[in-house]
Amino acid sequence: MxxxxxxxxxxxxxxxxxxxxxxxxxxxxxxxxxxxxxxxxxxxxxxxxxxxxxxxxxxxxxxxxxxxxxxxxxxxxxxxxxxxxxxxxxxxxxxxxxxxxxxxxxxxxxxxxxxxxxxxxxxxxxxxxxxxxxxxxxxxxxxxxxxxxxxxxxxxxxxxxxxxxxxxxxxxxSEVRLLYLIGELYRRLEKFDLAIKYFGKALAFRNVTIESGVIRMAHDQWQLAREEYKAKQQTQKIG
Ligand SMILES: [Zn+2]
Known part of the structure; x- marks a missing residue:
């Protein structure tokens, strides 16, 4: 306690x-x-x-x-x-x-x-x-x-x-962490195109960074942003 x-x-x-x-x-x-x-x-x-x-x-x-x-x-x-x-x-x-x-x-x-x-x-x-x-x-x-x-x-x-x-x-x-964070903040703002762009920049560090945790998160959130982006476009089509 x-x-x-x-x-x-x-x-x-x-x-x-x-x-x-x-x-x-x-x-x-x-x-x-x-x-x-x-x-x-x-x-x-x-x-x-x-x-x-x-x-x-x-x-x-x-x-x-x-x-x-x-x-x-x-x-x-x-x-x-x-x-x-x-x-x-x-x-x-x-x-x-x-x-x-x-x-x-x-x-x-x-x-x-x-x-x-x-x-x-x-x-x-x-x-x-x-x-x-x-x-x-x-x-x-x-x-x-x-x-x-x-x-x-x-x-x-x-x-x-x-x-x-x-x-x-x-x-x-670090640069890769910053790129990931920008992507994630854009995803939370539902600016999915920008989120995907920044996750992509972070993923480009895949073979040069020791921050494998950040790369893993960038990969997961990149996939999530793509799904959310697709879902949003579908809703817009229906709407
Ligand atoms: Zn003062």
Whole structure:
């Protein structure tokens, strides 16, 4: 039996904008039991209320600038000016440093996305924020909101692929994994032609990658997307 007190710890951080030191909760590595992983890598734990994605975003209580460990470590003078005007000046002090439930985590991601847009963070960073926000809506059972943010995520992942900035983003992201993920997000959006195209690009890595798990998933989801595409065309013919 696990409780919040033993699984969470306080991590100190420093605001990237105003330099205020503050603390935020993190989930201790290895303290959760993984139950399953969705086809877009969303991980479910036995202790869902402690899913680490709830605690990814740090929100400065003093100025409202929200960021993750993937953000660029310095803001330019021009970016600081924009943050001061568009975020800090409008901020009512609020602390996100204690236990978070899904709705508070959603607010933290929206703050981080706004901050990321204002400070020109890499596409891979923005994509990761949009996708995790979509997952939080999935946990709440709100498919419309979920797909709205899946759509934003796939747009940023495509730009990340084009500009090759994914190497600086999430730790585990490789080219083949990124291609698979873009395909899978398009499949979930029912854009089957694009899904099939990206699964095909991922499958082209069949003989050059050691990530055989991703290749297997690309093959399965490619087949599924083809079936779904056919079924959709049939329905359209009948309709
Ligand atoms: Zn701050």
């Amino acid at each position: 696990i409780n919040n007190i033993s699984a969470l710890f306080d991590k100190s951080c420093k605001c990237l904008h105003c330099q205020t030191p503050f603390s935020t909760k993190r989930v201790r590595g290895g303290s959760l039991t993984m139950l399953s992983r969705d086809t877009d890598f969303c991980t479910r734990f036995k202790e869902q209320s402690l899913n680490p994605i709830l605690y990814t975003v740090c929100v400065c209580p003093a100025c409202g600038f929200a960021f993750t460990e993937q953000f660029k470590s310095r803001l330019t003078a021009w970016e600081k000016q924009t943050v001061a005007e568009q975020i800090a000046a409008k901020w009512t002090p609020k602390n996100f440093g204690s236990v978070r439930k899904v709705p508070e985590a959603i607010v933290s991601y929206k703050l981080a996305i706004y901050a990321a847009e204002l400070t020109d963070q890499p596409h891979s960073v923005k994509a990761g924020l949009y996708l995790r926000l979509a997952w939080l809506y999935r946990f709440l059972g709100k498919p419309e909101q979920e797909l709205r943010f899946v759509n934003m995520a796939v747009g940023e992942y495509e730009l990340s692929y084009v500009h090759s900035d994914y190497v600086r983003g999430e730790k585990e992201m």
